[in-house]
Amino acid sequence: MTSPTDAILEGLDESQMAAVTALDGPVRIIAGAGAGKTRTVTRRIAYACARGDWDPRRVLAVTFSVKAAMEMRARFTALGIGDDVTAATFHSAALHQLRRVWNDICEAPFPHVSDDQRDAIDRAIRRVTNASDTSPQTIRDVQAEINWTKVSLIAPEDYGRVCSATHRTPPADLDAERFADVIRAYEQEKTARGQIDFDDILLLTCHVLDDFEEAAASIRSSIGWLTVDEYQDVSPLQHRLMRLWLGGDGRSARAGAGGNRNVCVVGDPAQTIYSFAGASSYDLLHFADEFRPLAADITLNTDYRSTPQVVSYANRVLAAAPNRDDYLILHSGRETGPRVGHTVYADDTEEAHGVAARIARLVKGGVKPSDCAILTRINAQQPALCAALRAQGLHYRVRRDSGWQNSALADDAQEKLALLEAKGLSVAASSVTVSTIHASKGLEFPYVFIIGCSEGLLPYGSPGPGEGLEEERRLLYVGVTRAERGLHMSFARAKNEGAYQGRSPSRFLS
Structure with missing residues (x-):
């Protein structure tokens, strides 16, 4: 009779098998299109849990979309580990963590997560420029730039210097100093309404992990083994959060030098298509330097999808x-x-x-x-x-x-x-x-x-x-x-x- 662990390994090719059975320490998987990335990642987690090496309740698999998270959950159920493993996006995982510790760190009610920034951005633009009217396209452009500064970890006071160094042109015909004022006005608008936006979820979680020792310990204790999918698309903000989840300070030259080293990243540099929004394949390509020595560095380059x-x-x-x-x-x-x-x-x-x-x-x-x-x-x-x-x-x-x-x-x-x-x-x-x-x-x-x-x-x-x-x-x-x-x-x-x-x-x- 085939054992549960043997069944999980059935049908894997040699490279997939190497990835699935590498359970300890930092692991990088470079997975090309159609190479069975999700299959490999979910079986790796299921295999470790079935062996008893990992506690499924302390496993976090981070994806970039709800659809991908749902697919992972469905595969975990089919592999026999049910709902114990958490498969979630960066934002939903961070939001859950924030809500769990909020009452221990703050007396104010939890802020409302706004899914529409346009009105606050419109008001911020008009406050700074004294314009009577703002076009929808201008609002979209300003919104995209504000989001970019957040995921790139660029504070308003640093925005002008970054623009000068990178020859970046602010939107809406604003100079860098005036655009920094728009960012500040936007933050004031949100605060007055008791709101946070999408990227504030990650920024606040980083703040908690940085500055609230007991809450940080509680969050980290829930993450024994971390897997990050689509790692070529992580922004500097997401990368910082990942390092803080693992127990690093997010600033040291080598994030793998201390804290939890049970992290697996999966990605493909050739599928980096969100650079305009702050994503970069840099962290995937330099993972071996940041987390050395790696326990395994696997390449999956057989495309089972396409002819x-x-x-x-x-x-x-x-x-x-x-x-x-x-x-x-x-x-x-x-x-x-x-x-x-x-x-x-x-x-x-x-x-x-x-x-x-x-x-x-x-x-x-x-x-x-x-x-x-x-x-x-x-x-x-x-x-x-x-x-x-x-x-x-x-x-x-x-x-x-x-x-x-x-x-x-x-x-x-x-x-x-x-x-x-x-x-x-x-x-x-x-x-x-x-x-x-x-x-x-x-x-x-x-x-x-x-x-x-x-x-x-x-x-x-x-x-x-x-x-x-x-x-x-x-x-x-x-x-x-x-x-x-x-x-x-x-x-x-x-x-x-x-x-x-x-x-x-x-x-x-x-």
């Missing part, structure tokens, strides 16, 4: 990257499939109808609508696609790029929806997915159509050499690796019928 044709295309997208050595070269674990398709259309409308017609033919041939996804660079490309799908009689669901961490906190209804989606029981199960590439991260589809593969869209804005261009390259790589079997790339030579056909194919196309 050799898709994997070869993905590798070619990254081939010209100046830091190519930082990225894995993937190998497909699947049988051969169709070649990657390329189509050039006259204009955007023709492209939308052409792609919708291709999907209609697939569906007519027996493919489920939910097996198909159309990926766009920006939200503005999507209405034409939706109209074309309607004309073909196809149902669709839209996933918009509305902020890279908006799904990190959720109410019960959102969690139930995420669970239904994970089980294929939501309306999405009978619908074509129309999504930005950013919003498709973590998803996979048998058939993927990436539209708008022209200079100006992919890469967006046609940037010159530098990090902006490399972020766009990684973004296309993420889009390509969503495809399991069929991948089709297309672009239109003009926006409208009869317009000047001046668009050229993306430099990333191979």
